[in-house]
Amino acid sequence: IAEENKKTGTYTVTVTYTKPTDANGDASYSTTIFLPVYQFCKVTELRNVERGSWTPGDKVDHRGYATLSCADDADGNKWYMKGDGVAQCLMGSENFQWESLTPAPTCNPQSELVEKCGLLEEPEFGDVVYKDENTAYFTCGAGYTLIGAEQEYTCDSDTGAWSIITKDNPNGHPPKCQATVAAVTRHVIVSGMEITVNENVCSDDAGVDRVSNALKAYLEDEDIVRCTVESYCTWEDFTCNHADSLLTVGFKLNQITSLNDKTVLTEDEARIKSQAPTKTFEVNTESKKRAIVSATINKVTTDVATTCSAGYARIDNSCSSCPSGWGYAGDTCVPCSIGSYSAGNSISACTQCTDAKTTYNIGSTLAAACVEGAAVCTIGVADGVATFVPPTGSRVEFDKLISVTCGVGHALAVDADNTFKCGATAPACYEVCLLADRSTDELKALFIHDNIDATGQLVHNEKIQVTCMAGYELAEDEPVKSYTCNDGTLPVFQACIEQAGSQVLTTVIVCVVVLGVAVILLFLFIIVQWRKKKNAASYKGKKSGKVGPTTAEEGPRRSKSVLSAKSVQSTRSSVREVSVPIGGGTMPGGDMDLEQQLRTRPQSNKNYDRD
16 A cells, blocks of 8 residues: 555554474464554545535545535535445455445435425434435444434325334434444354255364354355454354254354444344355365265344443444433433433433423433423324324424325315314315216217316315306306315216207208208209290190291201101101001001001101100
8 A cells, every 4th residue: 555545553463373283393373563554545536426525525544434415506506415425444455445335426406305305304423315315314423323213214205204203203303323432342143054065064173163164264255244354353153063954053253353333243244144045155074975065054143242331331232322312221222201301421311300290202302301291282193094294193292283194085175274283173184076087978978078187186175167068058158167076076067058049040050951952942843844844835836837947058957857747747647546456457557567667767757756
């Protein structure tokens, strides 16, 4: 490591050598070496984040932390850090010594959170890490331990509240970050680790050592156990028993340095519990027949044990005094119960309120938190579909505003306030009226305009305007009507009828059409009659012999194609004189019958009168 990347400090290393029984020389050898290689991480190696800055700004000691924060922009817009913005310095690599940050941190506008559940309150000496807009957790700075926190908190999109708001914490106060001191001892106890193996590889002490070494090496290589690699702990008290192809092993990881940092062991314990099961490793039995045996881990049980010096309490495997609002009980700290309080930073029990006074909630920090019982309002039970924030059972002041959220398919009445003061009547939730129940076909059958939002809904006491189609009305001069939703029930829509003016118009249109048809028929009748009269006149003229050529030139031309009146008359006379004897005689005019005579007439005489 380059000199400028080193920090003044010293490691004390004790080297101990034990001579094998078949070797020469002294039975053991021990020496102590002082190594000035205490290293730190450079904050400048962390990724640059737009609008973000890391604290501290230069260096962080091994296993220390750097935290990202976001600054407001020049326009006054506020920004927050989203993602993993707490980086731990972990020595061991010359290239990059910070733990990986997943997901990568970014600075985002606070409006993202305001639209959801808002910002969580930050603890003193700690930070809030937002994994996304809906999930967050708390962290503490180096030298502090987090007390009274869940693993993470979620945003309820329906109520708009973080899950940190509970009956015991109605105001959503953050957990505590309390200064820690070094523990006296701390170790991880691994018991009941069951391993499937076909051979009894633990039949003697040598076999036990082989299994212990193989398992330790495997857990280190898989990056499950780190403290032994970094010499923060030792691997001790290994046990091994075999029965029915099943090994049951146990061991202890004993922390020997940095005892003020519980994460040295708690992180290893978490990885052993979550990652070791289903893993398979190999054991060298040194047998001639079958040297390598596979062993599969089935399950494991773990526990972390911590002891603290006098004057300090064990809190979540850290040693510290009790924070404010907490009191000492047994060998740990617990929140002060209702009716008691604690200023903290001690290992004393909580102090009881005097004069029969009480407190609003657990975890009270001052004597001033003790109040008369009549000053406390307990939030009552919500109806079956409503949710209160703070929740039912919370002890709050009488002027505390409580928000109401209705369940699916329900809503507050129109213009109703969604908050109420504790002690007052809560607004009720009513079933909504779904407009999708009114189909387009149904509306058309009622002659109602289909501009109703089929995806919408009405809340209790909300009105909807129903409009008739063009040319229709509900009553005279009433084309629109209002309907009111009543706890999920919407009245049946009244059918629209044709407007009075529309009926007259329809009648006029029908009359005009009928009259037009009559006129057309009359016109056709007149034409037909005129044609008949014209034909009749023409026939009479032909019969009287008055029909002739209109010009001298036309006469000869017409005489070739038109029979003269005399010829027509002669022909008609000949037809009328035909008589057919019943006995089958012949017609006058020769042996040809009438049909044959007509066929033999000259073709120039076709235009005779067919009557």
